[in-house]
Amino acid sequence: MLDLTPKEHSERTALRINSCKTCQPVGALYCALGVHNCMPYSHGSQGCVAYHRTFLTRHFKEPAIASTSSFTEGACVFGGGANLKQGTKNVFDIYDPDIIAIHTTCLSETIGDDLNSFIMDLDIPEDKLVVHSNTPSYVGSHVDGYFNMMCGFIKYLSKNTGVKNGKTAILPSWSNPGDLREFKRLAALMNVPITMFPDQSGVMDSPMTDHYEIYPKGGTTIPEITGLGDCDSVIGLGEMTVTEPCEQLKKKCRVNYEVLPYPIGVENTDKFIMALSKMNGGNIPYAIEEERGQLIDLMLDSHIWFTGKTCAIYGDPDYVLGLTSLVLEMGMIPKYVLTGTPGAAFVNKTKALFDKYDVGEKCVSKESGDLFDLHQWVKQSPVDLLIGSSYGKQIARAEDIPFVRAGFPVLDRYGHPLSPITCYKGAIRLVEQISNALLDRIDRDVPDEQFDVIM
Numbered sequence: 001m002l003d004l005t006p007k008e009h010s011e012r013t014a015l016r017i018n019s020c021k022t023c024q025p026v027g028a029l030y031c032a033l034g035v036h037n038c039m040p041y042s043h044g045s046q047g048c049v050a051y052h053r054t055f056l057t058r059h060f061k062e063p064a065i066a067s068t069s070s071f072t073e074g075a076c077v078f079g080g081g082a083n084l085k086q087g088t089k090n091v092f093d094i095y096d097p098d099i100i101a102i103h104t105t106c107l108s109e110t111i112g113d114d115l116n117s118f119i120m121d122l123d124i125p126e127d128k129l130v131v132h133s134n135t136p137s138y139v140g141s142h143v144d145g146y147f148n149m150m151c152g153f154i155k156y157l158s159k160n161t162g163v164k165n166g167k168t169a170i171l172p173s174w175s176n177p178g179d180l181r182e183f184k185r186l187a188a189l190m191n192v193p194i195t196m197f198p199d200q201s202g203v204m205d206s207p208m209t210d211h212y213e214i215y216p217k218g219g220t221t222i223p224e225i226t227g228l229g230d231c232d233s234v235i236g237l238g239e240m241t242v243t244e245p246c247e248q249l250k251k252k253c254r255v256n257y258e259v260l261p262y263p264i265g266v267e268n269t270d271k272f273i274m275a276l277s278k279m280n281g282g283n284i285p286y287a288i289e290e291e292r293g294q295l296i297d298l299m300l301d302s303h304i305w306f307t308g309k310t311c312a313i314y315g316d317p318d319y320v321l322g323l324t325s326l327v328l329e330m331g332m333i334p335k336y337v338l339t340g341t342p343g344a345a346f347v348n349k350t351k352a353l354f355d356k357y358d359v360g361e362k363c364v365s366k367e368s369g370d371l372f373d374l375h376q377w378v379k380q381s382p383v384d385l386l387i388g389s390s391y392g393k394q395i396a397r398a399e400d401i402p403f404v405r406a407g408f409p410v411l412d413r414y415g416h417p418l419s420p421i422t423c424y425k426g427a428i429r430l431v432e433q434i435s436n437a438l439l440d441r442i443d444r445d446v447p448d449e450q451f452d453v454i455m
Contacts, residue, residue, distance in 0.1 A: 005372065019371070021141035024135035025048065025103050033200055033219070034200040035219050053065075055409065067100075068087065069087045079113055084115075102130065102132035133152030158229040158249060160253035168233055169235070173240070176418075197225055229253030237263060239262075240317035261318075264326050265323075266326075295427050310334075311334055313338070314371065320407075326427060332434075334353075336383065375398070378401070387403075
């Protein structure tokens with residue numbers, strides 16, 4: 001498998017092979033799914049939204065609802081204004097959402113559709129809302145589409161009434177529902193009232209019941225998004241994703257914010273907990289201290305199996321930075337670190353982590369890369385472990401490398417979106433997965449006379 005991948009690496013600017021990202025509308029759609037009673041709306045062709053929905057459904061194993069302007073040849077030539085007007089009317093009449101969140105596609109962006117003027121001409125029913133964001137597929141990645149849609153909601157809805165609501169707003173980077181539930185659990189333990197935006201928990205992990213609900217119980221409500229402007233402060237989780245939405249909220253509503261690294265690993269979670277403690281007078285419950293101690297204990301117990309081991313990490317930038325921080329804390333060497341999302345800040349932050357742990361000469365990082373780059377690096381100099389999305393499994397098989405699935409998307413395993421990899425509980429899970437993957441490899445390869453029950 002992948003036998004024709006050459007060892008010699010060459011820089012490519014006009015070609016991506018085995019991409020390490022997907023397009024902006026996927027991120028915009030996922031963001032909109034984190035809003036209660038919201039119908040995501042793709043301003044483009046039926047094929048576009050079918051792909052975006054399928055991609056999300058394969059990861060979450062849940063239906064990802066969305067509607068579309070259903071472009072045909074005529075809309076491609078004369079513009080999609082008429083399609084948008086009829087499409088949004090049909091959605092309100094048939095599906096009755098509280099709000100429609102429109103995102104653009106490469107097609108509507110290329111022909112230059114003006115969504116602002118189109119929306120002004122819509123006949124929007126009373127007590128209903130329409131927001132939009134520009135998300136051209138040929139720029140950035142799904143991460144950019146995610147935060148662009150966040151900015152769209154804030155731009156249209158958030159207000160500063162002059163009366164504080166006593167809440168802390170938490171704006172997370174792209175996160176699985178299991179991680180979002182973990183953020184909320186910790187905030188509740190610390191008695192910090194929060195508004196989480198967006199919040200796909202209760203939507204993309206909704207339970208099986210005796211009937212289907214097109215709009216599950218989860219998601220951030222419209223009043224909560226409006227109230228973001230009255231929050232006491234904002235905590236952004238993920239420096240590569242949510243800085244722009246936090247800045248948008250500050251400019252519009254004058255709410256101060258603090259953007260933290262995505263809380264994977266000990267230090268990043270410590271920063272999140274300390275930020276929450278500023279909101280409750282500095283009180284940190286013993287239950288959280290206990291979780292941290294359990295994580296440290298597990299890392300010490302198992303460190304002989306992963307200290308000095310090399311790994312390759314790839315995926316979304318905030319996930320990758322968090323995972324890189326964790327493996328460095330574990331004593332591993334993140335030999336190759338790669339994201340498909342463009343942004344020079346990613347390389348700068350990874351290099352700062354490498355220098356902090358004095359492994360800079362042993363490690364390489366790249367933004368706007370792809371898995372062909374990663375495979376070539378691995379063929380030149382192998383690693384002991386691969387960490388990332390399901391799209392790395394061919395490399396893991398071709399090069400016979402232990403593989404830990406983490407991030408987005410995980411398409412070939414079940415239950416991944418339900419279990420956190422963030423904060424102390426999530427780090428315990430990751431340390432277990434990493435050490436078990438390495439131990440399984442030892443068990444597979446060790447001679448019979450050294451095959452032991454106790455390790």
